[in-house]
Amino acid sequence: MQIKAAVTQALGHDFEWQAVELAEPALGEIRVRIVATGVCHTDAVARDLGIAPFPIVLGHEGAGVVEALGEGVTGLEVGDHVVLSFGHCGGCGHCLTGHPTVCDTFNALNFGGAMDDGSHRLARDGEALATFFGQSSFATHAVVSARNAVKVDPEVDLALLGPLGCGIQTxxxxxxxxxxxxxxxxxxxxxxxxxxxxxxxxxxxxxxxxxxxxxxxxxxxxxxxxxxxxxxxxxxxxxxxxxxxxxxxxxxxxxxxxxxxxxxxxxxxxxxxxxxxxxxxxxxxxxxxxxxxxxxxxxxxxxxxIEGDSVPRVFIPQLVAYFKEGRFPFDRLVKFYAPEQINEAFEDSKNGTTVKPVLKIAD
CATH class of the missing domain: 3.40.50.720 (NAD(P)-binding Rossmann-like Domain)
Incomplete structure (x- = not known):
């Protein structure tokens, strides 16, 4: 399907919203309609220091609604509210003992630019675009491994929750x-x-x-x-x-x-x-x-x-519960920006004007 995504063409380039193609979710993957996504310093590092391949769609603090399920996905349904977190294999010793933040393939899955199987889900004019943190949430939609998605309380404003997937979790x-x-x-x-x-x-x-x-x-x-x-x-x-x-x-x-x-x-x-x-x-x-x-x-x-040594599917719902109780008011950090203000949001983050910019992609 055709979507809109903020493409970073090369090292140090600004983000530019463009029409790109998103493939259907493969085995163990889901498609998410992105509602909002946080702006994180790690995105700026990727843009400016080249820790991932170009051209790329960055963004790794996405929150949205499940739209489609690939084969073999369990525990999630269409319509679920989810926060997207980091990629991990789910099967190595560290993942199996509750430390997916140091997964044996953490760097490859999050910074290598491809999905678990080495293929790509994003393309522009027939050219593959790299994926970031297994999600690339600077976009209207994302295809992600179901392991990366955390089901969250639908009573809480989904637009606030993306930063729980990385910075706030950390x-x-x-x-x-x-x-x-x-x-x-x-x-x-x-x-x-x-x-x-x-x-x-x-x-x-x-x-x-x-x-x-x-x-x-x-x-x-x-x-x-x-x-x-x-x-x-x-x-x-x-x-x-x-x-x-x-x-x-x-x-x-x-x-x-x-x-x-x-x-x-x-x-x-x-x-x-x-x-x-x-x-x-x-x-x-x-x-x-x-x-x-x-x-x-x-x-x-x-x-x-790394990432607060968290198991996202356990820890992120705990943070949401603390938020609902008034004990973790992370909404005090957030300022919303329109998608076309993405470069402004990064500048405001850099100069300290805004603590946690969040791009509000959709209602």
Missing amino acids: GAGTVLNRLKPEFGSSLVVYGCGAVGLSAIMAARIAGCRHIIAVDVHDSRLELARELGATHAINGQQEDTIERVREITGGGSQFAVETTGVPVVVRQSLQALKPLGVSAIVGVTPEVTLDVHHDLMAEGKSMIGV
């Missing part, structure tokens, strides 16, 4: 699934974008005593306080390490580092108390560490966490 899951802070513990979040603010809301759910937000924008820090941060530090105006130690009485037990800025990565380690853990979730370049003083001498840990 922040909240890093806290609730991986760090699992004890009640009354201390946690610092470095960077108050969508991922960081989701981590702050999750830390409040977990019952952390000290929830410290670190950023360089006072508006973000104010929002962080409204969403659950007990303290806020402007990293350009204060000594972050000393302030964390002062607030916590010697250092935090946990940290979530979202910025990917090398100096901040080191701060996240240096502000930990002995045996503390810093979770790195941002795309981070080379970092120089004094391994003895920054890490080993006080028994600290630095871990990488």
